[in-house]
Every structure is written in C-alpha cells, then in structure tokens.
Amino acid sequence: MTVVYEDNHIIIVNKSSSEIVQGDKTGDTPLSDIVKQYLKEKYNKQGNVFVGVTHRLDRPVSGLVIFAKTSKALSRLNEMFKHSEIKKTYWAIVKNCPQKEEEELTNYLVRNEKQNKSYAYDKEVKNSKKAILHYKLISHSENYYLLEVDLKTGRHHQIRCQLAKMGCPIKGDLKYGSSRSNSDGSICLHARKISFIHPVSKKVIEVEAPVPDDNLWKALVS
Numbered sequence: 001m002t003v004v005y006e007d008n009h010i011i012i013v014n015k016s017s018s019e020i021v022q023g024d025k026t027g028d029t030p031l032s033d034i035v036k037q038y039l040k041e042k043y044n045k046q047g048n049v050f051v052g053v054t055h056r057l058d059r060p061v062s063g064l065v066i067f068a069k070t071s072k073a074l075s076r077l078n079e080m081f082k083h084s085e086i087k088k089t090y091w092a093i094v095k096n097c098p099q100k101e102e103e104e105l106t107n108y109l110v111r112n113e114k115q116n117k118s119y120a121y122d123k124e125v126k127n128s129k130k131a132i133l134h135y136k137l138i139s140h141s142e143n144y145y146l147l148e149v150d151l152k153t154g155r156h157h158q159i160r161c162q163l164a165k166m167g168c169p170i171k172g173d174l175k176y177g178s179s180r181s182n183s184d185g186s187i188c189l190h191a192r193k194i195s196f197i198h199p200v201s202k203k204v205i206e207v208e209a210p211v212p213d214d215n216l217w218k219a220l221v222s
Contacts, residue, residue: 001034005207009073009200010066011035011051014209017062017186022053035067055081058157060172063090063191064209076199081154086196090149090159091138091211093188093220094168095178097145102136104152107165111156117175118157120165131155133162139220144171146220148192159189171216186212 001019005012015021015031023030036049052074054066066086068074080086107120108128121128132152139146145168149159157176163169164176170189172182182188195206211217 001031003038004064004209005205007198007201009068009070010077010198010205011039011069012064012066012194012205012207015057015062015065015191017060017184017212020059021056021065031065032067039069052077054078055086055154057191058160058187058189060185060187061189061191062186062209062212063189064088064194064207065191066194070200073199080196080199084152084154086194088151088191089193090151091190091192092135092147092149092159092163093171093216094145094147094163095143095171096168097140098135098137098147098166098168102134104132104134105162105166106130106132107162109155109158109161118155118161120161129153129155131158131162133159135163141216141219144216144220160187188216190217 001013001015003011004014019031020028021031032051032053036051039049052068054068054077057065068077108124109118109120109131110128111118134150135147137145138148160170160173160176169177170187172178173187174181190211193208198205211221
C-alpha cells in the first residue's frame with residue numbers, strides 16, 4: 001500500500017491487488033493492521049492506534065481505500081457511504097468491446113453467500129437489490145478496452161457482475177466469466193478516484209490512485 005492522502009481524521013491509501021482490507025479466514029494481515037502499524041511508527045505512538053474501516057475493496061481489486069483515524073470521522077464516513085455521498089470512480093479493463101461507448105446499466109443483483117458471488121437480473125426478483133452504474137469507454141488497444149465506471153449504488157461485486165452481464169467480464173476475473181486468470185491473481189479493476197466533502201473540515205477532498213505497475217495498464221492509460 002501507499003498513502004495518497006492523510007490528515008488528522010482520515011487516511012487514504014492505494015491498495016495493491018493482493019491486500020485484504022479487513023481480516024478474513026485466510027489469516028493474512030489486513031490492510032487495517034498495516035495502516036495501524038504505519039501510524040504507530042510515523043507518530044511514535046504508544047499503545048493502541050485507532051483505525052476504522054469505512055468500506056471495502058475485493059481482494060483482487062487495486063486502488064483507493066479510506067480509513068478513519070478518529071471515531072468521529074468513522075461514524076460520519078459510514079453515514080456518507082450509506083447515503084452515497086462519496087463519489088467513487090473505477091477503471092476496468094475488459095476483453096470484449098461494449099456495444100455502446102457509454103451507457104447507464106440498471107440490474108437487480110442477488111447475492112449468493114455460499115459462492116461469494118452475485119447474479120444480475122434485468123427485472124426485480126426475490127431478494128434482489130437494485131444496482132446502477134454508468135460506464136464509458138475511455139481507451140483501447142488491439143485486444144483490450146478500458147472503461148471508466150461511476151458507481152451509483154454499492155452492491156456486492158457490483159461492477160464485476162454488471163459488466164459480465166453486459167458481455168464484458170473484467171480481465172482476469174474467472175468468477176465472472178473471464179477466460180483466464182492474471183498471473184498475479186489480480187483482476188483488472190482499479191478504484192481510480194474518490195471525491196467527497198471532508199466529514200470534519202468540510203473541505204472538498206479529491207484523490208486519484210496511479211494504476212498498477214503493469215504493462216497493459218500503462219499501455220491503455222498512456
């Protein structure tokens with residue numbers, strides 16, 4: 001991880017695709033602990049350091065994650081996420097060219113806990129949640145297409161599921177129909193930009209994360 005923004009209340013990091021945001025059954029050290037250690041060393045703190053998890057990114061996804069450094073910031077950020085007051089923009093590399101260069105997708109997602117997977121439907125079905133995103137094609141090479149995705153709702157595996165439903169699974173995402181995996185276990189989905197009103201100071205915060213250090217990403221972005 002690299003720190004891209006920090007003040008008294010929040011810290012925003014650029015996560016690599018192998019890192020987990022919160023502890024899980026793998027027992028691997030979560031990003032929240034790594035951030036705690038970073039703060040402890042940076043400020044030479046004794047005892048416990050407060051780091052609050054405000055949202056998650058799937059493990060194989062890279063990009064921006066916001067952590068709270070105070071309980072005040074945590075409760076306010078939680079509210080802001082709940083009311084979609086934090087604008088998140090993602091970049092995704094797909095193999096298939098989308099039919100339209102730009103479109104808003106609305107589907108109804110059903111989460112299967114056992115498979116840790118979501119299924120997209122065109123109409124409302126039992127236990128489904130409405131999922132909306134807007135994408136536009138911003139670059140392409142001979143074989144791949146780079147989409148910019150603005151999330152309007154925050155559902156489980158939403159971008160992965162909706163793009164696959166559209167016929168454009170994300171490169172490396174075997175779970176959602178990609179033909180093969182990426183060698184490092186990542187999927188080509190990157191939380192690129194975050195913008196919001198600071199929960200305490202009320203100033204506008206806008207941050208961008210550089211894309212992964214990978215030839216395909218660099219070729220599509222240059």
